[in-house]
Amino acid sequence: MASSTEPMHPAEAVLPTLRKLGISEASKGSLNSLNPIAIAERWVADFAKATAKSTLDIASLVTDILLPSTLQSTFLCPDSELDKQTGLPPAPKTGDKEAGVYWRDALALTWDFRTFEGTQKIQKFLEDKLAQANIRNIKVDLSPGSQPKIQQVFDDLIWLQILFTFDTDVGGCTGVARLVPISVVDQDSLESVKWKTHTVFTRLESLHGVPELLGPLREQEPYRGPWNEKRAEEKGFKDRNPTVLIVGAGQSGLGVSANLKVLGIDSLMIERAERVGDNWRKRYEALCLHDPVWYDHMPFIPFPKTWPVYTPARKLGNWLESYVDSLDLNVWTSSTVTKVEPTGEGSWSVTVVSRGNEGKEDTRIFRVKHVVFASGWRGNPRDLPIIPGRDKFKGRLLHSSQHSKAVDHQGKKVVVVGACTSAFDISVDLVDHGVDTTMFQRSSSYIISSKGVQALLAGLYSEETPYPTDVADRLNLSLPNQVSAGAGFRARKLVGDMDKETIRGLEAQGFHCNKGYRETGLMFLVWVYGGGYYMDAGGSQYIIDGRLKVKGDCGSIKECTEHGLKFEDGSELPADVVIFCTGYSEAKEALGSVLDQEVLDKCSPLWGLNDEGELLGVHREIGPRGLWSMMGNLALCRMHSKHVALQIAAIQKGIFGERYSA
Numbered sequence: 001m002a003s004s005t006e007p008m009h010p011a012e013a014v015l016p017t018l019r020k021l022g023i024s025e026a027s028k029g030s031l032n033s034l035n036p037i038a039i040a041e042r043w044v045a046d047f048a049k050a051t052a053k054s055t056l057d058i059a060s061l062v063t064d065i066l067l068p069s070t071l072q073s074t075f076l077c078p079d080s081e082l083d084k085q086t087g088l089p090p091a092p093k094t095g096d097k098e099a100g101v102y103w104r105d106a107l108a109l110t111w112d113f114r115t116f117e118g119t120q121k122i123q124k125f126l127e128d129k130l131a132q133a134n135i136r137n138i139k140v141d142l143s144p145g146s147q148p149k150i151q152q153v154f155d156d157l158i159w160l161q162i163l164f165t166f167d168t169d170v171g172g173c174t175g176v177a178r179l180v181p182i183s184v185v186d187q188d189s190l191e192s193v194k195w196k197t198h199t200v201f202t203r204l205e206s207l208h209g210v211p212e213l214l215g216p217l218r219e220q221e222p223y224r225g226p227w228n229e230k231r232a233e234e235k236g237f238k239d240r241n242p243t244v245l246i247v248g249a250g251q252s253g254l255g256v257s258a259n260l261k262v263l264g265i266d267s268l269m270i271e272r273a274e275r276v277g278d279n280w281r282k283r284y285e286a287l288c289l290h291d292p293v294w295y296d297h298m299p300f301i302p303f304p305k306t307w308p309v310y311t312p313a314r315k316l317g318n319w320l321e322s323y324v325d326s327l328d329l330n331v332w333t334s335s336t337v338t339k340v341e342p343t344g345e346g347s348w349s350v351t352v353v354s355r356g357n358e359g360k361e362d363t364r365i366f367r368v369k370h371v372v373f374a375s376g377w378r379g380n381p382r383d384l385p386i387i388p389g390r391d392k393f394k395g396r397l398l399h400s401s402q403h404s405k406a407v408d409h410q411g412k413k414v415v416v417v418g419a420c421t422s423a424f425d426i427s428v429d430l431v432d433h434g435v436d437t438t439m440f441q442r443s444s445s446y447i448i449s450s451k452g453v454q455a456l457l458a459g460l461y462s463e464e465t466p467y468p469t470d471v472a473d474r475l476n477l478s479l480p481n482q483v484s485a486g487a488g489f490r491a492r493k494l495v496g497d498m499d500k501e502t503i504r505g506l507e508a509q510g511f512h513c514n515k516g517y518r519e520t521g522l523m524f525l526v527w528v529y530g531g532g533y534y535m536d537a538g539g540s541q542y543i544i545d546g547r548l549k550v551k552g553d554c555g556s557i558k559e560c561t562e563h564g565l566k567f568e569d570g571s572e573l574p575a576d577v578v579i580f581c582t583g584y585s586e587a588k589e590a591l592g593s594v595l596d597q598e599v600l601d602k603c604s605p606l607w608g609l610n611d612e613g614e615l616l617g618v619h620r621e622i623g624p625r626g627l628w629s630m631m632g633n634l635a636l637c638r639m640h641s642k643h644v645a646l647q648i649a650a651i652q653k654g655i656f657g658e659r660y661s662a
Contacts, residue, residue, distance in 0.1 A: 009088070009486075016067065021183060053135070062123045066101050067101045073485070104199065106204065110660035111660065114612060117480070141165055163474065177200050201479075242368055243652065247374060248270070252630040259645030261329065269330065277319070287313035296633075337594055338594065373622075387557055392561070395576040414578075415577070418582055423581035424439075442556065447502065452499055481527070488516075502540050502544070527615065551573055599624060602623040618632070620644070
């Protein structure tokens, strides 16, 4: 990948470019001939000596092993600090001279998800936490797909990637370090290269004394009794309470339940639908995943190699149902959690109402140690906007969650409000069924082709990837979001070149495209908003070809008329049906239906990024002890369901420490 010749974007400032590191073209050419394993072994020896409790040397660690840096990224600054003309963050101080240095931790040292930027913050964190962690047994990971390697990420960015393992007093951990070459000139003006650490990632993988019940530790004895009766008793919880109650049995709940089971923790999922998977089956008929299958595997059971690259929603629903059966997970369907209350004794009282076959309701009150909210990516469907004149509109106003299939609207004029994923999926389905459809675009959208998405993922997740999924996940998590933003800006430009004809065609039809969150493309739209984009599954061509009409540049909807919509610029659009693809409420809002306001007020926001670039609230306790949140796409649920399960297991075993808050 080539670097940009344009002025440095604020997001790029953290990148350890060869110019900043003083590496000449001659030195650059010799880097790929070096022995990465030998360099990795030396680095691990130095790192182990500096971090070991008996020889702890934090000063050496932050000055000799890590890349010294005072740089502070501005990419995630508040909106109020953005340049009013460009809409971009200010350029970081010293960003043209030095690269950033980062230590990201996932539970291993902080019992939290933290990213420390700059020498000063990293040193404070290490002084507070390193000695008590008692790091030991550090080894270079030489397993398949994990060997050290020198990677040329862009023309002007090269690093040595090292995966390693280690132990703390709590458990087994993994790490990822990325070393960059810096120029060292001796007294005779001879240049040599020294490797220093640009990023470190440490992650808790297992707990001492809490074995994973896998492989040799699986059930060894044959069972010759009535299996169905045994399973019915297990999931019935007639005379017992689960340790963990999980609200929702979509991919979030299933991932947590599966990981808890492997750790020997009893859990029960409560699912309001009639069948597991109905959260996918009963959405609009045309729904299909836009992530490729290599990115979407579930914990412990990957999709088979016969699986289509893009999974139809109904097929996914069936897979989730079979997943429950395959792993013997406990779930009550046709059941609803109506109340979650603290008992005052370190547990939670959870009221569950179940609906029987004859419509009868049965109420059960559980007392559990932990409640995991895993009821969806976001909150509830947003209420339809209050539009003057809606009472005189003779057609139908629907939220996308109320839309089922295109044939319901044949012979009618449909306006789809919105211009992102759901809007495209629904609009394309309508057009395919001969429905006169117009998409009303309220604001610009980020468009990326399926090939572009695959290109972004290809380094880690693809048909030809050298990485097993667990290694790819580790590498994915290891890059701090501040660095991801810089790489994302460059990758967005490259993908934009791939998609330029599509973008040009869309804009020619009056459809407005943008460059993603602060010009960094797709991922930060996901992290910050959970929307605002369309991973193009073919819908763009419908607009380019004129099959799907677009209306925009007309202001907002001013009022409903008897037979359509009128806009602020005075223009009108006839409609028999208006489908609002306007998203869902904030996830925290949905918790208000089961939590008292006093408890809800103690809960953090769910989703979005904090000033360290870490997700808010999710995959950890959301405030009160024992309340957890789990959400995300299949990939995020695969990665983070283990994190939630490890935290719960550590609390249950009495080995959970304090979350580091400094």
